[in-house]
Amino acid sequence: MPTENSPLIVADRLRIASASGATLVNNISFTLGRERVALVGESGSGKSLTARSLMGLLSPSLRLNAQTLNVVGEDALALSEGQWAPLRGGQLAMVMQDPKYALNPMRTIGWQVAEPLKLHASLSRAEIKEKVCEMLDAVGLPQPSQLMSRYPHQLSGGMGQRVMLAIALIADPQLLIADEPTSALDHAMRDQVLALIRRMVEQRNMGLLLISHDLQQVAEHCERVMVMYQGEILDRLPAADLPRATHPYTRTLWSCRPSLATKGQPLPVLDRAALEAHREHH
Amino acid sequence: MTQNLTELESVPPRGRQRPRVTSLAIGGTLVAVLVLAALLAPLLAPFDPNAQLMTARLLPPSSAHWLGTDGFGRDLLSRVIYGARPTLLLVALILVLTIPVGMLIGICAGYLGGWTERVLMRITDIFLSLPNLVIALALVAMLGPGLMNGALALALTSWPPFARQARAETLALRRSDYLAAARMQGINGLRLMFGHILPLCMPGAVVRAALSLGGIILSAAGLGFLGMGVQPPTAEWGSMVAEGSKVIFDQWWVAAAPGGAILFASLAFNLTGDGLRDRLDTRHAN
Amino acid sequence: MNIIELNDLSVSHRLGYETRTVVHDVSLTVAAGSCFGLVGPSGCGKSSLLWALAGLNPHWQGKMTLAGHQARPGSAFTGQLRQDVQMVFQDPYASLHPRHRLRRTLAEPLKLLKKKDINPRIDAGFRHAGLDPALADRYPHQLSGGQRQRVAIVRALLLEPKILLLDEPTSALDMSVQAEILNLLNRLKQEDKLTMVLVSHDPQVIDHMCDRAVHMDRGYIVS
Numbered sequence: 126m127p128t129e130n131s132p133l134i135v136a137d138r139l140r141i142a143s144a145s146g147a148t149l150v151n152n153i154s155f156t157l158g159r160e161r162v163a164l165v166g167e168s169g170s171g172k173s174l175t176a177r178s179l180m181g182l183l184s185p186s187l188r189l190n191a192q193t194l195n196v197v198g199e200d201a202l203a204l205s206e207g208q209w210a211p212l213r214g215g216q217l218a219m220v221m222q223d224p225k226y227a228l229n230p231m232r233t234i235g236w237q238v239a240e241p242l243k244l245h246a247s248l249s250r251a252e253i254k255e256k257v258c259e260m261l262d263a264v265g266l267p268q269p270s271q272l273m274s275r276y277p278h279q280l281s282g283g284m285g286q287r288v289m290l291a292i293a294l295i296a297d298p299q300l301l302i303a304d305e306p307t308s309a310l311d312h313a314m315r316d317q318v319l320a321l322i323r324r325m326v327e328q329r330n331m332g333l334l335l336i337s338h339d340l341q342q343v344a345e346h347c348e349r350v351m352v353m354y355q356g357e358i359l360d361r362l363p364a365a366d367l368p369r370a371t372h373p374y375t376r377t378l379w380s381c382r383p384s385l386a387t388k389g390q391p392l393p394v395l396d397r398a399a400l401e402a403h404r405e406h407h
Numbered sequence: 408m409t410q411n412l413t414e415l416e417s418v419p420p421r422g423r424q425r426p427r428v429t430s431l432a433i434g435g436t437l438v439a440v441l442v443l444a445a446l447l448a449p450l451l452a453p454f455d456p457n458a459q460l461m462t463a464r465l466l467p468p469s470s471a472h473w474l475g476t477d478g479f480g481r482d483l484l485s486r487v488i489y490g491a492r493p494t495l496l497l498v499a500l501i502l503v504l505t506i507p508v509g510m511l512i513g514i515c516a517g518y519l520g521g522w523t524e525r526v527l528m529r530i531t532d533i534f535l536s537l538p539n540l541v542i543a544l545a546l547v548a549m550l551g552p553g554l555m556n557g558a559l560a561l562a563l564t565s566w567p568p569f570a571r572q573a574r575a576e577t578l579a580l581r582r583s584d585y586l587a588a589a590r591m592q593g594i595n596g597l598r599l600m601f602g603h604i605l606p607l608c609m610p611g612a613v614v615r616a617a618l619s620l621g622g623i624i625l626s627a628a629g630l631g632f633l634g635m636g637v638q639p640p641t642a643e644w645g646s647m648v649a650e651g652s653k654v655i656f657d658q659w660w661v662a663a664a665p666g667g668a669i670l671f672a673s674l675a676f677n678l679t680g681d682g683l684r685d686r687l688d689t690r691h692a693n
Numbered sequence: 694m695n696i697i698e699l700n701d702l703s704v705s706h707r708l709g710y711e712t713r714t715v716v717h718d719v720s721l722t723v724a725a726g727s728c729f730g731l732v733g734p735s736g737c738g739k740s741s742l743l744w745a746l747a748g749l750n751p752h753w754q755g756k757m758t759l760a761g762h763q764a765r766p767g768s769a770f771t772g773q774l775r776q777d778v779q780m781v782f783q784d785p786y787a788s789l790h791p792r793h794r795l796r797r798t799l800a801e802p803l804k805l806l807k808k809k810d811i812n813p814r815i816d817a818g819f820r821h822a823g824l825d826p827a828l829a830d831r832y833p834h835q836l837s838g839g840q841r842q843r844v845a846i847v848r849a850l851l852l853e854p855k856i857l858l859l860d861e862p863t864s865a866l867d868m869s870v871q872a873e874i875l876n877l878l879n880r881l882k883q884e885d886k887l888t889m890v891l892v893s894h895d896p897q898v899i900d901h902m903c904d905r906a907v908h909m910d911r912g913y914i915v916s
Binding site: 591598 | 744749779
Binding site: 313340382391 | 734735867
């Protein structure tokens, strides 16, 4: 069990390869304490694979090895499936991209939010019900007692994502991994949901690993940023330094967002040839 | 996006030490054995299947007759091998008749909608509710026994599931972006149905066909058993089981040999169907 | 000159026996060569309006004039109108037929219209959009999301339309790929003198791309 000060994730030379030998994540190293860190990159950069390896959810056809991989104080490389089960939901939790696919369509909201409690805590039915109501309220959902008997298809995208967050946080985990939690949502909802995640993580003194492809979005809500490209971490910097980033990839990702200010001009895009050349030298 | 992740996960691992033996591999091999037996029967069968030798009646399995002989002194092994022919012919005929008709009706119903859909689906429902052996018997009583009539009878009651599946898939596809894009480019009607929708319904139909072949073989054997299929003295597994059932307690091999062949064929097609479904579904999923 | 004119346009969806109106009494005009934006949250009706403009949803009432053709409610677009209005769809993974090679997908409508030099046209279209023409012989699943969206754009432009409708063309793409696609669209708009109608839930994309835009909410235009 990690103490207040020990890091929640210690990854040293983490490597993920496909069954045919292609390297998907190439010897990355990082640590995560009780802080909000963003892992940013394009599709195919390996960020989702990294996240899944931290929860033992990698596909069995992929090969994982590392010098060290400690997650909430446990050696993630040595855990069996049975040993992972009490950790997932209880010590660490994940929120995924699309509530449409991640929520069970055949079960009520109340049942799904209560499930982690049933698995990781021993409480009476009444206590569970109370906690579920509290949690639904804490994530900003209206009329929690009525919502408990509804089904996922009756919720909008933003509400569904809040339910996912409630499921993730109800058993009081230490670490939250959010894999592109707002990509399936409307623009207007994105900031709200991210702000909610940030608030809950701060209140509970948890660690947050936020995965995204949108640098500007995570900059507002995270303290540190790691930038991944093709399986490697190219740049690490505090979020506050992003506008002054020096690495060409980070600079481009930061400034490629369209806005009124960029109207009429072409947006900066990645010059992949130059990027490869830069990587050769470092 | 996580799309890349599912692409990675659905690719079967290659470069392993031993190739995995899949249902498809086993089923495919068994089907190949069946087809070879049917094609090469004259070369494989040790005796003429119709040669009667009354002094060698009901002999148990021995080195001369591997599966024994039947009530007319005919070698059972040869009859079983030759029996693969009417079975496979029947299966092929039924497939040729049911799949195109079923898919045509299903796709038209799903695409055109409205009254066309309602009428076609009600016709499908009517045929679906017909019990297949009873109808087969009725048809054979009208038209006379024989392979073609047996095939026709079974085909008449086998096409509805294909129609329903094709319609369900067409309905789901109608809302897809790529069909909308094709319509935007001026592609519609028959071209859309057969060039765009049909290729997407094919994998489902192939799997369904392979899986239902096991049952069709049993129905065909049933027809033969009732004397309604291929007529004697032609070797056919179903009628052979009927003959063998008369002496089953004392000379069990006369019924067991063709019975075993029916089991073998059913198993072969079921395994192939299972394997096909696994292969086609994972690729289909993306 | 206005290339799109809508007067009191209402669009509805038919589900079985029910009809639900999702867009109410919309009137607007779009000048030729400009980019017009439709912004709003999910369910506001912007995509439904776009699909009606595309001729994919025949259940509409009111007056719709596109590129000089008067569209008739209840019937699909035919003839020159069908060519003049083309659309780029949202999900690059879903808008190309998974079982057809790209060349076949792009060539089919040209063959129907009995155009000549189909293969050179396709190759030229690919180059125009920054793609290697050799990719045309591949299947959609062999391309990345950004490449597929470029192919979708080429497909729309091969029929030489006057109006290009874009239904959240970059919502399913990474930020960096989105920048590339938006740059491409702007370049094509200038070079081919296209009129574009862009639907998005991201106001910043609209700000960057559009000359004029309206907000929609629950089927009505609100600003």
